[in-house]
Amino acid sequence: MISWIEHRTGLISALKEFLTEDIPGGASYWYVFGATTLILFTMQVVTGIFLTFYYSPSAVTAWESTRYIYEHVTLGQFMISLHDWGASAMIIVITLHLLQVLVFGAYKRPREIQWVVGVSLFFFTLVLGFTGYLLPWDLNAYYATQVGINIAASVPMIGTYIAAFLNDGSTLGTLTVSRFFGIHVWATPALLIGLIGLHLFIFRHNGPAGPPSDHGPKTIGRFYPDQIFLDTLVAFIAFLVVVALAVYMPTPLLPKADPNYGGFIPAPAWYFYSLYGVLRLAPAGVLTLVATVVLPGVFALVLFLLPWIDRNPSRAIAKRGFMMGVTSITIVAIVGLSLFAAKAIDTERKASPAGLTPVAGLGAPRVTPSPVAVTTGASAPAAAPDGMAVYSANCASCHGASGQGLAETFPPLAGNPFVTGDPKKVIAVVDNGLHGAITVGGKPFNGVMPEWKDKLSPAEIAAVINYIRSSWGNKAPPVTEAQVKAVK
Amino acid sequence: MAPETTQPNKPDAQEEMGRLRFMAQFTVAAGSFVGLGLVIPLLATLWPRPELLNANKGWSPISKDEFDKLKASLDKPVKIHFTKKGVIDGYLVSDQDYYVWGVHMTSAEEAKFRQERSDLFTPKLLGDVTFPVLTMGFVLFSSICPHLQCKFDWDDSLRAFLCPCHGSQFNKYGAHMKKPDGSYIGPAPRGLDPVPFREQSGIADVEWVKYFANVPYRMIVSYS
Numbered sequence: 001m002i003s004w005i006e007h008r009t010g011l012i013s014a015l016k017e018f019l020t021e022d023i024p025g026g027a028s029y030w031y032v033f034g035a036t037t038l039i040l041f042t043m044q045v046v047t048g049i050f051l052t053f054y055y056s057p058s059a060v061t062a063w064e065s066t067r068y069i070y071e072h073v074t075l076g077q078f079m080i081s082l083h084d085w086g087a088s089a090m091i092i093v094i095t096l097h098l099l100q101v102l103v104f105g106a107y108k109r110p111r112e113i114q115w116v117v118g119v120s121l122f123f124f125t126l127v128l129g130f131t132g133y134l135l136p137w138d139l140n141a142y143y144a145t146q147v148g149i150n151i152a153a154s155v156p157m158i159g160t161y162i163a164a165f166l167n168d169g170s171t172l173g174t175l176t177v178s179r180f181f182g183i184h185v186w187a188t189p190a191l192l193i194g195l196i197g198l199h200l201f202i203f204r205h206n207g208p209a210g211p212p213s214d215h216g217p218k219t220i221g222r223f224y225p226d227q228i229f230l231d232t233l234v235a236f237i238a239f240l241v242v243v244a245l246a247v248y249m250p251t252p253l254l255p256k257a258d259p260n261y262g263g264f265i266p267a268p269a270w271y272f273y274s275l276y277g278v279l280r281l282a283p284a285g286v287l288t289l290v291a292t293v294v295l296p297g298v299f300a301l302v303l304f305l306l307p308w309i310d311r312n313p314s315r316a317i318a319k320r321g322f323m324m325g326v327t328s329i330t331i332v333a334i335v336g337l338s339l340f341a342a343k344a345i346d347t348e349r350k351a352s353p354a355g356l357t358p359v360a361g362l363g364a365p366r367v368t369p370s371p372v373a374v375t376t377g378a379s380a381p382a383a384a385p386d387g388m389a390v391y392s393a394n395c396a397s398c399h400g401a402s403g404q405g406l407a408e409t410f411p412p413l414a415g416n417p418f419v420t421g422d423p424k425k426v427i428a429v430v431d432n433g434l435h436g437a438i439t440v441g442g443k444p445f446n447g448v449m450p451e452w453k454d455k456l457s458p459a460e461i462a463a464v465i466n467y468i469r470s471s472w473g474n475k476a477p478p479v480t481e482a483q484v485k486a487v488k
Numbered sequence: 489m490a491p492e493t494t495q496p497n498k499p500d501a502q503e504e505m506g507r508l509r510f511m512a513q514f515t516v517a518a519g520s521f522v523g524l525g526l527v528i529p530l531l532a533t534l535w536p537r538p539e540l541l542n543a544n545k546g547w548s549p550i551s552k553d554e555f556d557k558l559k560a561s562l563d564k565p566v567k568i569h570f571t572k573k574g575v576i577d578g579y580l581v582s583d584q585d586y587y588v589w590g591v592h593m594t595s596a597e598e599a600k601f602r603q604e605r606s607d608l609f610t611p612k613l614l615g616d617v618t619f620p621v622l623t624m625g626f627v628l629f630s631s632i633c634p635h636l637q638c639k640f641d642w643d644d645s646l647r648a649f650l651c652p653c654h655g656s657q658f659n660k661y662g663a664h665m666k667k668p669d670g671s672y673i674g675p676a677p678r679g680l681d682p683v684p685f686r687e688q689s690g691i692a693d694v695e696w697v698k699y700f701a702n703v704p705y706r707m708i709v710s711y712s
Contacts, residue, residue: 059577147636150701153709163709168578169540170710171698175578179534260586262639263652288702352638352652397652448645 019224024210026221027230030104031208033097035231036238038196040090043239044128045189047083055135057181059174062137063256070253070360077361081246087129089242091271094125102306102327105315106209112307114202117195119303124192126271131184133269137177139355142257143266145180146172151279151292172259212315252358255389263354263397267345270338277337280344299330353401357392365471385460387467394456395464398447403472409447411440414472423465423479427487430461458484540578544711547686547693548572548586555692558590558626565591565642565649565660568628572696575712584712586696588683589629589642589649591660598625604663605679615705619684626687628694629662629680637701649680677704 006012023031054073056065069076098118101107107115134145149172153163168175210217221227268276275296282291302309310323317324349356358364365388392401398410405412413419418440419426434449452461462481469476550558554568568590575584593601601622602609608621621627629649633640638653648665649658656674657665663679664672684695700707 059580143637153700154703160709164536164541165534167536168534169536169543171577171712173577173712174580175536175540178578260584260639262641264638265653348653354652448643450641 019228021204021208021223023208023221023223023227025217026219027223027226028211029230029234030100031227032231032234033093033100036235037090037094037097039231039235040086040093040238040242041192041196043242044083044086044090047079047086048185048189050079051083052185055181057135057178059137059177059257062135062177063253066136066138066253067360077250078246081250081361082242083132084251085242085245085249087132088270089238091125091129093238094122098122099327099331101209103317103324104209104212105317105320105323106212107307108310108313108315109307111202111206111209114199114206115307116304117199117202121192121195121199122303123300124188124195128184128188128192129269129271131180131188134177134180135184136253137257138254138359139257139261139264140254140266142172142259143261143264144268145176147266147276147279148268148272151275154289155293156289209315212317214314214316214319250361252361252363254358255355255392261355261393263352265345265348265352265356267349270342273338273341273345274334275337277341277344280341281337352397353392354394354397355392357388357396357401385457385463387463387465388471390456390460390464391467394452395468398449403468403474405440405445406447407443408445411438411445411447413468414474416440416474419468420474420476423477423483424487426465426469427461427479427484430456430465431484431487542711543576544572545695546711547684547695550692550694558592558692561590561592562594564644564647565589565629567631568694570694572712577712587631588694588696589631589680591627591629591662593622593625593627595625597661598622601627601661604659604661607679608682612705615703615707617682617706619682621682623685624687626685627662628683628685630683630697630699632681632698632701633676634678634681634699635674635676635702651676677702678706681706 002012051069054065054069054076056062066080069080071077073079101115101118130145130148134141149163149166152166153159155162164170166176166179167173168179275292278291278295279288282288312320312323314320395413399405399413400410403412403414403416429449431451431453433451437444437446439445456464459481462479462484465484466478468474469478548570550568550570554570557566558568560566566589567587569585569587572584572586574581605621608617631639633651633653633656635651635654635656638651640649640651640656640658642648643650646657647660649662651657651674654675656672656676658676658680659665661679662682664674664676666672681697681699683697686693696711697708698710698712700709
């Protein structure tokens, strides 16, 4: 049977040829990152293909179809979370792969081109991350991409053209989603697959670099089965970790993107935190440009040209003190900037939590799914306002996403007897606002509650009061729109 | 057999070489022609057309009620709501609701405004405001914070516009406020952005413009 196939295809000898490869110095855990990246990438392709069966890229359907996947597709939330965590895992592992090659000096002659192709793969992976981030079209996707495009737009001379190209026009809108979809789903993966082929072809041409030493190792190991076993083991563990994260920490979906939304604090994907940290630290003006464009640009250029910049012929770590020093400082700087950005975003989000309560995924407060069909266009009946949406848009920035309030200024709504008490009084406070010192639960508060009667419709006021009277442990009978209208 | 027949005719071998070279060159040339012939127009399709870049430029009317609110706003700024009809987003068209902040000033305040917001009246290298900012004592500010495009609110107790995101404060004239030590309150890179406003025989219009965020100069990036 095997020889029958071999005669007609040559596949068996090709596989043997592929598996037969000497590993100088023997198989090692140091060499597993490339193969693990490839396996994670394959997983991303597969989960991505399944997501396209449901996802629809336009401003009126992107968020709705994503929510549909969460709520009405069998294991849909798991599939989305697997794709999201898989992306994070791929970025981590490809970075480890890059660092291993860097530390082992494996980018040096004759592997310069292989390194350049590898660095391209790294940056195209980041392109996948950036373009994929917009697709759910929730508040965070929208505003984080807005910041990203704003940064690109600040490149001198050509910035406005880059922004126009990314937006496909002057604003982030429906054409931007379909453009990012095309880049994320077709252009970049196709390019990536070609470059992976090239990367592997050159790898086989040069052979593995082996341990970081200037003398060839005495022992020779086998690729199959020794290294393949280690690769499989680590990739399997990575797979289990990603699955566990997807199950226990499903990716949250925030409320739909809204260009007129106030006070939302966007956060980029964690792997762009360092860039965001630079943006936040840089003073306004020309220095912003240096920080957001020049610095990352120089970083990318140095990474690409490293085999020609680092002229030190030795691969031994002990003889490459300068290179190791620069690498360590860069890692510390990137981690430090990321932590700084994480802290800044966290602080700001605590102060202004508007829009941060997810609709689905980790942290979503309710499990009742939305109706299957999403009404659009002229045939849409006037839907009842969503109390939670009204709350997160207007109230959460002071009273907190879970009604916890803010010490001395804004009273908590959770467990507040006034909130669950006389509906007329609650309606009156929402309608007309409240000034001056009050006491809730024995603690003093003195803030300003604005008037809402001109800003929200009676239906919205009823919806939000029902939301606060039935959330965070509060249990009080609902109020009706008619009751709201009756209170002046 | 075959070599014997070709050997006497050396010119034939040369001809064969020439033929091979021609075929190779033709393949490369035809391939490049087809490839570039496809790639160049395909890349061109990615470039947004001018009508997309300048889509939605134009005035929107302010209703009589809203205009009356603006006229009566001498003590503090008011939100002026308006609807922009037929806002184009690619192949989608919809009506969009916007609001701007309106300030009505006395002539004494107008002088103060010109002084505090001198940046809006002096020509600059980059980011000139090319429309009249003050029209009949009215100034309209975009509702978007010039820092990172959050929506800010008027805080009566502070007598200032306060952005909830990063705490930038602006006075009634839209000037970025300072602490007693001279440093700015909040990270905004410039004062509030004016938007075009006009009035003709009692009918008021506003133009919704969006400026480039987080830079000290003003550059219009879109009209929706």
